[in-house]
Structures are given as C-alpha cells and as structure tokens.
Amino acid sequence: MDRRFRILVSAYAVSGYGNYLNLIALSLFTYEVTGTALGVGAAMALRLFSGFLAGLTAGALSGRVTRRTVMIWTDVAQGAAMTVLVLTASTTPVWLLAVAVMVLGAGNTFFTVALRSAVPVMVGQEARARANGLLVTARSLATVLGFASAAPVIGFGGYAAAFAINAVSFLCSAAALLVLRPRTDDEEQEEQEGRDLPADTASRGGAESPVRAGRGLRLWRGTAGVPSLVLGMILLRGIDALASSSHNIALPMVAHSAAPDEPALFMTRFWAAWAVGTVLAHLVLKRRQGEAAWDERAFALGTCAMSLSFVAAFLGLPAFALVGAAVSAGFADGWTEIVHTSRLQAVPDRQRGRLFGLSATAEQSGFAVGTVAATAALETLPAPAVVGAFHGVAVCGGLVLLLFTFGRRGAARRSR
Known part of the structure; x- marks a missing residue:
C-alpha cells in the first residue's frame, strides 16, 4: 500500500x-x-x-x-x-x-x-x-x-x-x-471527462440512440451480466441495513435502563468494543488469500454472525460478556463490509459505479424503512424482542443466500 x-x-x-x-x-x-x-x-x-x-x-x-x-x-x-x-x-x-x-x-x-x-x-x-x-x-x-x-x-x-x-x-x-x-x-474514463457523451458510449465509437441514452440513467442497466449471487449480496446488504436500524434505535433505551447515571459512557464502551472488532476483522482478512475469501458464502456467514452477535448484546449480559458480544458484532460487521466491497470491486470498471450505487440505494432504503418500523415497534415491545425480530430477518436472508451458493456450486460440479 x-x-x-x-x-x-x-x-x-x-x-x-x-x-x-x-x-x-x-x-x-x-x-x-x-x-x-x-x-x-x-x-x-x-x-x-x-x-x-x-x-x-x-x-x-x-x-x-x-x-x-x-x-x-x-x-x-x-x-x-x-x-x-x-x-x-x-x-x-x-x-x-x-x-x-x-x-x-x-x-x-x-x-x-x-x-x-x-x-x-x-x-x-x-x-x-x-x-x-x-x-x-x-x-x-x-x-x-x-x-x-x-x-x-x-x-x-x-x-x-x-x-x-x-x-x-x-x-x-x-x-x-x-x-x-x-x-x-481507467484511462478511457479520464480522457472522457468533460465531454458530452458518457465513457461507455465513446468506447463504442458513436452516439447512442435517444432510447438507449435514456436507459443509461436506469439503474437496471448496471446489472446486465452481473451474477445473480452478487445481486443477492446487494439485496442482503439492504436487509442487513434494515436490521441494523433496530439496534441503533434500541441501544440508547438499553443504555438508559442499564446505566441510568452514565448512559453515554455505556454507549461509548459498546461502540469502542465494536470498533475493536472491526479492526480485528481487517487484521484477519488481510492475511487471507484467494478470491474465495471474498465470495458470497463468506458474506452470508458474516451477516448471520453479525446479527446473532447483536441479538446477544441485548439479552442483559454481564459487562464482560456484553463487551465480548460487541467485539463479535464489530468483527462480523467489519468482515461483511470488507467482503461485500471487495466482491463488488471485482466486477469490470464500467459496471462498478452502478453496482455500488445500487448497493447504496438498498442500504439507504433498508435503514429508512427499518428506522420507521423499529421506532413504532419499540413503543409496545421490549428492545430485545424488536432487535431479535429484525436481526432474525437478516439471519434468514443470510441462510437463503448461503443455500443458493451451495446450489450453484453443486450445479457447477454436475456440469463438469
């Protein structure tokens, strides 16, 4: 580096x-x-x-x-x-x-x-x-x-x-x-800056028709030729954002309940332990070799581990166990983000911007919907139940993606 x-x-x-x-x-x-x-x-x-x-x-x-x-x-x-x-x-x-x-x-x-x-x-x-x-x-x-x-x-x-x-x-x-x-x-895009035509149009040597140019603004064009498992990762990323909204909203409530005299200190300790976990994820992943380290299976497993760790953190654990759950959640959080980002970066440069835009849209949508739903749910239900339900959806999504990865690999072996 x-x-x-x-x-x-x-x-x-x-x-x-x-x-x-x-x-x-x-x-x-x-x-x-x-x-x-x-x-x-x-x-x-x-x-x-x-x-x-x-x-x-x-x-x-x-x-x-x-x-x-x-x-x-x-x-x-x-x-x-x-x-x-x-x-x-x-x-x-x-x-x-x-x-x-x-x-x-x-x-x-x-x-x-x-x-x-x-x-x-x-x-x-x-x-x-x-x-x-x-x-x-x-x-x-x-x-x-x-x-x-x-x-x-x-x-x-x-x-x-x-x-x-x-x-x-x-x-x-x-x-x-x-x-x-x-x-x-890429050099082609740098040369294209400031011109009226987008880079992918110039690379074909001519202007697009008005219909095709209009379609250039549509997000689905960026998904053409992208493996379905990659699109599944993006969908699961949005579900993960929905689940994450629940613990972000519920944590201040738990902090005031568990440490009424020092709720800010409680939250600082939690997020500090979470940050330590993300650093550990970076230290582990940078030593892994091969594209298998960044595939859809690693992302699905990381999502499941992250959700289960956050659920555990809201079960009223003693202080040392809560710190352990926060570190585990941070490790899985850092793991999934690094794997997800690295996998999307493996696609051709022309598709990369659109896929990351699609991923950002999924995350923003998931977090927005989750914020509204979790806020309403916390009015009547305890925090552990709400966090467990929301992260349970993420676990189910991770398991579905995991099953698809096994199915694809089995089909690939049979076709050989």
Whole structure:
C-alpha cells in the first residue's frame, strides 16, 4: 500500500470523525430549530431520501466525470453547507436546515460510491481487500471518536463549533484529493471527462440512440451480466441495513435502563468494543488469500454472525460478556463490509459505479424503512424482542443466500 493511499485514508478518517460528531450535533440542533421530535424524524427521513436518490444516479454520474472530481466536489458542497450553518447557527430557518440536510445525505452517498468504486484503480485488484480493511478501520475509529467527543465539543463551543469542525474535516479530505491527485478511473474514463457523451458510449465509437441514452440513467442497466449471487449480496446488504436500524434505535433505551447515571459512557464502551472488532476483522482478512475469501458464502456467514452477535448484546449480559458480544458484532460487521466491497470491486470498471450505487440505494432504503418500523415497534415491545425480530430477518436472508451458493456450486460440479 503506497504512502499516498495511506494519506487519503487518514483524510477519510478525519472527514468521518467530523461526520459522526455532526450526526449527534445536527440531531440536537434540529430539535432546537424545529422544537419537535417529529422535526428530527423528518430531517433524518430527508437525509436518507436524499441518499436514496443519490444512489440511483451515482452510477450514471460516474460515466460522465471522474470519481476524483465527484469526491472533491461533494466534499466542497458538504463543507459549504456546514459553513452556512456555522454562520447562521443562532437564527437558522427551517428551510435552510432542510437544504443542508439534503446536501449532506446526497454528498455522503456520492462520495462513498465514488471512493469504493475507485479503490481497485488506486491500489490494484490484488490489494483491494487490504485497502478496504484500512478504510473500514478508519471509519470505525472515527465513529467512536466522533460519538465520544460530541458532548464536550457541543458543551464547550456550542453547535457552531461542531459544524465548524465538520466543515474543516470536509476541506481536509478535498485538499488531500487535490494535492495527491490519485488515479481513480481507467484511462478511457479520464480522457472522457468533460465531454458530452458518457465513457461507455465513446468506447463504442458513436452516439447512442435517444432510447438507449435514456436507459443509461436506469439503474437496471448496471446489472446486465452481473451474477445473480452478487445481486443477492446487494439485496442482503439492504436487509442487513434494515436490521441494523433496530439496534441503533434500541441501544440508547438499553443504555438508559442499564446505566441510568452514565448512559453515554455505556454507549461509548459498546461502540469502542465494536470498533475493536472491526479492526480485528481487517487484521484477519488481510492475511487471507484467494478470491474465495471474498465470495458470497463468506458474506452470508458474516451477516448471520453479525446479527446473532447483536441479538446477544441485548439479552442483559454481564459487562464482560456484553463487551465480548460487541467485539463479535464489530468483527462480523467489519468482515461483511470488507467482503461485500471487495466482491463488488471485482466486477469490470464500467459496471462498478452502478453496482455500488445500487448497493447504496438498498442500504439507504433498508435503514429508512427499518428506522420507521423499529421506532413504532419499540413503543409496545421490549428492545430485545424488536432487535431479535429484525436481526432474525437478516439471519434468514443470510441462510437463503448461503443455500443458493451451495446450489450453484453443486450445479457447477454436475456440469463438469
């Protein structure tokens, strides 16, 4: 792994820290501006919906401009949105807050799709799993630090300080991309930037018909020729996001019940243990060799293990066992993300952006639906039951995908 990529990972970690710090600050700020819990929920829904729309168009965008350009401009746009909130923190109107939330939701999705699609070009196919592991590790550490520092930052400098830190973090990421100029696209795509035709059109030596050009914006075109098991992975990723929404909503409730005097400390310990697990997953996976390490079976098994670990964490375990469950959940979480990302990066470059856009859309949709459903369920049911039911769906999905992998391999053996 070259030094330039490690610097980019560091800049990504700084940006991630600002994001997770802002996740808490913006939620509290939204409540202050709107004055209702409904306003907070509406802002979250707007952010998820913006990410959903961005996922639908991310693949088409990658055919017109380079991924590096997408990442730089999304960083700049998000940094500008945060700067506006810094300047208007004391008198922010609801409409301006809504615009900022939409920019953050769409920008995060565009940046993530571009980055994940660009990794094989930046480091090579052979090193992509290690690169994904570094990115997952950086994001996990940024998550813990962002959540842990939110209270002191807001307490010391107010919401403006949190927004300013987030704005600076975006600018650090954009500056690293500008200075280091990493190669993020195949040469054909880099030559195509700035032209009117997308790269896949130019490669065929002529303009497409209006009908075919219109279809270029449709997400299903990116799935042509993609193995059905890969599409199954993307579907399971969306189901996993739906399941994950349940423990994200239920954990604060459990923290207040288990540690009424120190709920924030309870959550910090949980997520710190989870982060340790994701780092361990990176250390294990970077030593595995062969494409079998990144296949659909490894992803399905990891999803099942992650869901079972999160369910165990809500069973009222003693402190040491809870930490163990959190580490196990983090390990499986890091495992599935690295495997999922590495598998999608193995497809041809032309399809990669559309597949990652489809994956982002599935994740945003799953998390949005799960958030609404889990919130409603927690009004009448205990947290362990809700988390168990939601993650039970993910386990069932993982088992179905696992059965399909065995079926495909059996059919392949019989055809020989």
